[in-house]
Amino acid sequence: MTATEFALRTDGVGKRYRRGWALRDCTLALPAGGVIALVGPNGAGKTTLLRLVVGLLAPSTGTVEVLGHDVTASTPQTLSRVGFLAQDHPLYKRFTVAEMLRFGRACNLRFDQGLAERRLAKLGIPLDRKVGTLSGGQQAQVALALALAKRPHLLVLDEPVASLDPLARHEFLQVLMGAVAEGGVTVLFSSHVVHELERVCDHLVVLNHGRVTLTGDIDTLLAEHRLLVGPRTATDLDRAGAVVEAVHSDRHTTLLVRDGAIPAAPGWQAQPVALEDLVLAYLRRPSEPSAAVTSGVAA
Amino acid sequence: MFVFRLDTHSGVPPYLQLVQQVRQSVLLGFLQPGDRLPLIREVVEDLAINPNTVAKAYRQMEQENLVTGRPGQGTFVNEQQSAAMSASTYTSLRRGLATWLRRAYAASLDEQAVNALFTSVHQQTRNEDVA
Numbered sequence: 001m002t003a004t005e006f007a008l009r010t011d012g013v014g015k016r017y018r019r020g021w022a023l024r025d026c027t028l029a030l031p032a033g034g035v036i037a038l039v040g041p042n043g044a045g046k047t048t049l050l051r052l053v054v055g056l057l058a059p060s061t062g063t064v065e066v067l068g069h070d071v072t073a074s075t076p077q078t079l080s081r082v083g084f085l086a087q088d089h090p091l092y093k094r095f096t097v098a099e100m101l102r103f104g105r106a107c108n109l110r111f112d113q114g115l116a117e118r119r120l121a122k123l124g125i126p127l128d129r130k131v132g133t134l135s136g137g138q139q140a141q142v143a144l145a146l147a148l149a150k151r152p153h154l155l156v157l158d159e160p161v162a163s164l165d166p167l168a169r170h171e172f173l174q175v176l177m178g179a180v181a182e183g184g185v186t187v188l189f190s191s192h193v194v195h196e197l198e199r200v201c202d203h204l205v206v207l208n209h210g211r212v213t214l215t216g217d218i219d220t221l222l223a224e225h226r227l228l229v230g231p232r233t234a235t236d237l238d239r240a241g242a243v244v245e246a247v248h249s250d251r252h253t254t255l256l257v258r259d260g261a262i263p264a265a266p267g268w269q270a271q272p273v274a275l276e277d278l279v280l281a282y283l284r285r286p287s288e289p290s291a292a293v294t295s296g297v298a299a
Numbered sequence: 300m301f302v303f304r305l306d307t308h309s310g311v312p313p314y315l316q317l318v319q320q321v322r323q324s325v326l327l328g329f330l331q332p333g334d335r336l337p338l339i340r341e342v343v344e345d346l347a348i349n350p351n352t353v354a355k356a357y358r359q360m361e362q363e364n365l366v367t368g369r370p371g372q373g374t375f376v377n378e379q380q381s382a383a384m385s386a387s388t389y390t391s392l393r394r395g396l397a398t399w400l401r402r403a404y405a406a407s408l409d410e411q412a413v414n415a416l417f418t419s420v421h422q423q424t425r426n427e428d429v430a
Contacts, residue, residue: 171347177349180343195307199347199348200348200349201349
């Protein structure tokens with residue numbers, strides 16, 4: 001894979017605020033053309049990482065390379081290929097939708113106003129309404145239409161659906177996935193909701209306590225991990241290194257393992273693990289430096 | 300037009316769910332040779348699902364010779380060589396399963412117990428076949 005096949009590469013990236021490190025030793029290589037979810041609890045460092053990616057923050061250590069260019073040395077031309085939608089979809093509430101589009105056109109090197117107008121018309125959002133009078137879901141759609149009008153090669157979204165009701169969330173994802181289907185855009189978005197990730201992402205980054213604990217192509221990660229259920233036992237089984245999590249009940253032991261081989265001992269059964277359970281297991285793990293699991297970048 | 304569903308709690312990867320739905324529908328005759336599957340774009344906007352996932356499912360179905368993609372026209376269900384179950388096989392398998400289920404319920408197994416038993420035997424048989 002050549003450099004340009006990666007939408008984003010970070011090498012040993014860390015960010016220290018006055019209170020301490022928000023992000024440490026973050027090394028990632030995310031393929032272009034995919035939809036990448038950045039998952040972690042509140043305070044894990046997700047927003048910090050996203051702001052580093054779009055150049056709103058400078059890293060304390062390491063380098064961030066977006067679409068083949070170092071972000072700290074980025075020019076307006078390279079930045080024009082990156083779209084960013086901050087948390088809570090910030091818009092000028094007293095602007096009309098049309099004024100918001102006019103603003104977008106004035107502030108960007110590339111801005112396809114016709115594209116944005118067509119998207120909004122399709123959704124039935126009137127251009128003459130004041131943004132502040134629209135519903136939360138419609139405001140999110142306006143913000144997304146503005147971001148997509150840049151025709152970005154990389155679109156970064158911070159918790160885009162966290163504040164939306166289930167119907168608005170579905171409609172937002174429909175538009176976002178439709179944009180990906182048109183091609184040419186890589187989407188990186190953060191979420192603290194792990195439910196339903198599988199349908200929208202093909203790549204996963206799990207962040208916990210400021211460190212990357214799991215990253216890889218989702219199908220590969222799911223194929224590599226297995227739930228093993230068997231008679232209660234100590235966790236060794238000659239393969240403690242591969243055990244991500246062990247849960248014991250009175251008679252049974254459930255192991256989440258990474259290499260998937262079934263123990264030779266009798267009474268063991270292997271089951272596939274759901275993505276949500278996989279993510280939760282990694283989030284429950286105590287933080288340990290440099291234990292990130294990387295998988296299948298070239299899927 | 301064929302409509303896909305997505306079960307987000309099944310633990311089966313979404314692309315495999317799509318493949319399985321087509322495979323089953325062909326097997327049961329809901330999809331017939333020459334039927335057109337929805338465009339990737341249509342599936343994406345309908346299910347709010349990742350386009351790469353749909354593309355992967357369609358690729359897999361083409362590899363399995365289940366469907367053929369014709370550029371500019373769409374994806375069509377193939378004439379099936381061996382996969383299609385004959386109506387008599389279908390009826391007899393179905394009847395056998397129904398008989399077994401009635402025995403299980405008569406032995407006062409509930410739905411969960413039936414599912415657990417089925418899954419366990421199914422996995423065991425599959426493992427034996429692999430070994």
